[in-house]
Amino acid sequence: xxxxxxxxxxxxxxxxxxxxxxxxxxxxxxxxxxxxxxxxxxxxxxxxxxxxxxxxxxxxxxxxxxxxxxxxxxxxxxxxxxxxxxxxxxxxxxxxxxxxxxxxxxxxxxxxxxxxxxxxxxxxxxxxxxxxxxxxxxxxxxxxxxxxxxxxxxxxxxxxxxxxxxxxxxxxxxxxxxxxxxxxxxxxxxxxxxxxxxxxxxxxxxxxxxxxxxxxxxxxxxxxxxxxxxxxxxxxxxxxxxxxxxxxxxxxxxxxxxxxxxxxxxxxxxxxxxxxxxxxxxxxxxxxxxxxxxxxxxxxxxxxxxxxxxxxxxxxxxxxxxxxxxxxxxxxxxxxxxxxxxxxxxxxxxxxxxxxxxxxxxxxxxxxxxxxxx
Amino acid sequence: xxxxxxxxxxxxxxxxxxxxxxxxxxxxxxxxxxxxxxxxxxxxxxxxxxxxxxxxxxxxxxxxxxxxxxxxxxxxxxxxxxxxxxxxxxxxxxxxxxxxxxxxxxxxxxxxxxxxxxxxxxxxxxxxxxxxxxxxxxxxxxxxxxxxxxxxxxxxxxxxxxxxxxxxxxxxxxxxxxxxxxxxxxxxxxxxxxxxxxxxxxxxxxxxxxxxxxxxxxxxxxxxxxxxxxxxxxxxxxxxxxxxxxxxxxxxxxxxxxxxxxxxxxxxxxxxxxxxxxxxxxxxxxxxxxxxxxxxxxxxxxxxxxxxxxxxxxxxxxxxxxxxxxxxxxxxxxxxxxxxxxxxxxxxxxxxxxxxxxxxx
Numbered sequence: 001x002x003x004x005x006x007x008x009x010x011x012x013x014x015x016x017x018x019x020x021x022x023x024x025x026x027x028x029x030x031x032x033x034x035x036x037x038x039x040x041x042x043x044x045x046x047x048x049x050x051x052x053x054x055x056x057x058x059x060x061x062x063x064x065x066x067x068x069x070x071x072x073x074x075x076x077x078x079x080x081x082x083x084x085x086x087x088x089x090x091x092x093x094x095x096x097x098x099x100x101x102x103x104x105x106x107x108x109x110x111x112x113x114x115x116x117x118x119x120x121x122x123x124x125x126x127x128x129x130x131x132x133x134x135x136x137x138x139x140x141x142x143x144x145x146x147x148x149x150x151x152x153x154x155x156x157x158x159x160x161x162x163x164x165x166x167x168x169x170x171x172x173x174x175x176x177x178x179x180x181x182x183x184x185x186x187x188x189x190x191x192x193x194x195x196x197x198x199x200x201x202x203x204x205x206x207x208x209x210x211x212x213x214x215x216x217x218x219x220x221x222x223x224x225x226x227x228x229x230x231x232x233x234x235x236x237x238x239x240x241x242x243x244x245x246x247x248x249x250x251x252x253x254x255x256x257x258x259x260x261x262x263x264x265x266x267x268x269x270x271x272x273x274x275x276x277x278x279x280x281x282x283x284x285x286x287x288x289x290x291x292x293x294x295x296x297x298x299x300x301x302x303x304x305x306x307x308x309x310x311x312x313x314x315x316x317x318x319x320x321x322x323x324x325x326x327x328x329x330x331x332x333x334x335x336x337x338x339x340x341x342x343x344x345x346x347x348x349x350x351x352x353x354x355x356x357x358x359x360x361x362x363x364x365x366x367x368x369x370x371x372x373x374x
Numbered sequence: 375x376x377x378x379x380x381x382x383x384x385x386x387x388x389x390x391x392x393x394x395x396x397x398x399x400x401x402x403x404x405x406x407x408x409x410x411x412x413x414x415x416x417x418x419x420x421x422x423x424x425x426x427x428x429x430x431x432x433x434x435x436x437x438x439x440x441x442x443x444x445x446x447x448x449x450x451x452x453x454x455x456x457x458x459x460x461x462x463x464x465x466x467x468x469x470x471x472x473x474x475x476x477x478x479x480x481x482x483x484x485x486x487x488x489x490x491x492x493x494x495x496x497x498x499x500x501x502x503x504x505x506x507x508x509x510x511x512x513x514x515x516x517x518x519x520x521x522x523x524x525x526x527x528x529x530x531x532x533x534x535x536x537x538x539x540x541x542x543x544x545x546x547x548x549x550x551x552x553x554x555x556x557x558x559x560x561x562x563x564x565x566x567x568x569x570x571x572x573x574x575x576x577x578x579x580x581x582x583x584x585x586x587x588x589x590x591x592x593x594x595x596x597x598x599x600x601x602x603x604x605x606x607x608x609x610x611x612x613x614x615x616x617x618x619x620x621x622x623x624x625x626x627x628x629x630x631x632x633x634x635x636x637x638x639x640x641x642x643x644x645x646x647x648x649x650x651x652x653x654x655x656x657x658x659x660x661x662x663x664x665x666x667x668x669x670x671x672x673x674x675x676x677x678x679x680x681x682x683x684x685x686x687x688x689x690x691x692x693x694x695x696x697x698x699x700x701x702x703x704x705x706x707x708x709x710x711x712x713x714x715x716x717x718x719x720x721x722x723x724x725x726x727x728x729x730x731x732x733x734x735x
Contacts, residue, residue: 095537098544247692252634261686288422310546
């Protein structure tokens with residue numbers, strides 16, 4: 001009985017917290033997901049500060065203010081003048097990856113009042129959060145709904161609502177499993193093309209032998225599948241040796257352990273093909289530890305993906321050889337599509353694949369590092 | 375009964391908690407001996423900076439197992455006192471790491487030299503992680519929320535908070551002085567995390583030996599009411615274990631970012647909370663709280679890393695890796711459960727009188 005009472009009171013506290021958060025979320029108005037998050041941060045900051053005033057003040061103040069800034073910025077655009085194009089943008093959580101951060105920043109910089117947009121942003125880690133945000137945007141009668149879905153399934157209902165409310169939907173970055181008629185366009189990265197570009201580059205190096213350590217991303221993700229595919233096929237076709245093929249789940253220290261393990265087993269290799277920059281960095285740490293030279297004109301070729309700024313700097317310094325881009329700068333494509341639709345033009349096809357570069361250490365310039373580094 | 379136990383050393387042995395992690399270590403070692411003896415080779419080489427470093431699978435186990443072992447210390451105390459686990463340690467470690475990166479990078483995307491003394495960054499990250507621990511501790515001890523539910527808040531929000539601290543930038547710090555904590559001290563061939571873990575063990579040992587903390591924690595875990603009647607303050611002790619865990623988390627976060635030189639908010643220390651809880655379970659500690667055995671937990675942490683390193687060395691296919699790990703883990707956890715240990719021990723006790731009578735006949 002006592003236990004039951006204890007549990008009930010615990011539930012009550014959680015429910016109250018939840019209610020408080022959602023309450024603030026709706027008050028905040030324009031950005032349900034982000035303002036909820038902001039309140040969460042603020043409340044955590046407040047409680048941590050209360051627990052340890054001297055310590056937490058400095059560090060926790062930072063997230064609270066940044067969160068408040070974003071909400072404030074989003075609210076100012078809620079004016080609702082007639083000439084601006086009303087856009088609702090639903091994205092994934094910006095802290096998900098450097099890619100997402102760059103993507104969010106790009107969209108924030110592009111969809112401004114100066115450029116003729118009245119944009120509202122919402123962020124969600126799950127489909128549920130995102131669908132709620134989408135419903136709210138449809139109620140607010142936005143002209144365009146821009147969507148990067150957390151999950152591919154479950155969008156049919158809300159997209160039909162959008163269609164009925166005459167809201168045009170444009171997908172960016174991630175596709176969904178829904179009928180093509182439910183959206184106007186889909187702007188995507190082609191991960192298989194990214195992989196093919198990188199492997200083509202590797203092929204063009206004309207090495208005497210190819211002994212590759214293949215460090216994979218989290219298994220089953222689109223990026224992992226696309227980037228693994230080209231290498232697997234080419235290795236089979238040209239008889240390249242895959243010395244090791246392991247997943248490091250995008251993590252630096254797991255990649256380091258995997259390469260360390262290969263070095264300890266005294267196998268020879270001359271290429272590291274890592275499916276993101278973090279894992280390439282981990283691999284390089286293991287090489288450095290074993291005094292194996294890497295980079296331009298050295299023993300081991302290092303390849304990474306995502307074009308983090310620090311990774312491009314490594315490339316520029318000649319420590320790495322290749323970095324493949326996963327283009328986060330989708331705003332120009334989105335604006336292009338919106339302009340065409342506004343003029344009543346028809347799009348040639350719904351799926352628009354973005355240009356994605358691959359950088360070679362011997363040709364990369366400082367300007368590239370600045371422009372494409374995320 | 376007592377004489378029986380004396381007569382039967384195997385039965386007595388199985389009553390010891392630490393036997394399970396040791397047995398697991400031995401089993402894995404035997405497996406590796408049969409598989410490939412070169413697994414155990416340790417070599418002294420020079421790294422690219424010209425400093426001598428030790429390399430080999432065993433060194434990898436000690437090196438990469440440090441973080442988990444340090445976490446296991448705090449997790450054991452929390453488990454013993456509260457009868458529940460903190461699932462937010464991974465997220466809090468990222469917050470600690472993010473604080474370190476923020477201070478040392480001075481807000482830039484990359485830094486060749488650190489912008490502030492490293493020790494200050496470390497101290498601030500300790501305070502930040504302890505504040506997170508205090509938040510969790512308050513939820514558990516004052517508001518009496520189930521530990522797993524209470525820490526769910528930090529588990530969910532932690533990585534986003536860590537991202538906000540650095541405005542979600544991917545930061546790289548290439549200063550060799552910063553890398554020392556996660557790699558090597560120039561001229562010393564043993565990885566620094568091993569030393570850091572050792573220091574943590576010694577401090578923990580001293581605290582448990584020379585203070586009553588261990589006794590108090592167990593008393594609260596076994597029976598909160600009785601311990602209150604005996605003049606202890608269960609609220610304070612539970613709260614304290616969470617703050618101590620926060621300190622462990624800070625050290626782990628600091629080692630992680632120092633080892634990597636970068637921070638990826640959604641990936642760093644991912645799922646480490648589950649491994650930490652597993653280490654406590656492998657040590658044979660009851661997850662419902664009460665008595666604990668610290669060395670067993672720490673050994674449990676190294677068992678997990680040993681297993682990971684073995685699987686990497688075996689080159690198990692990436693997609694099958696979690697399945698292999700799961701099978702071994704299930705076997706170990708079942709064996710280390712107090713109930714199973716008791717019945718195994720009972721089995722040996724029963725067997726020996728039978729043998730004796732058989733011999734007499």
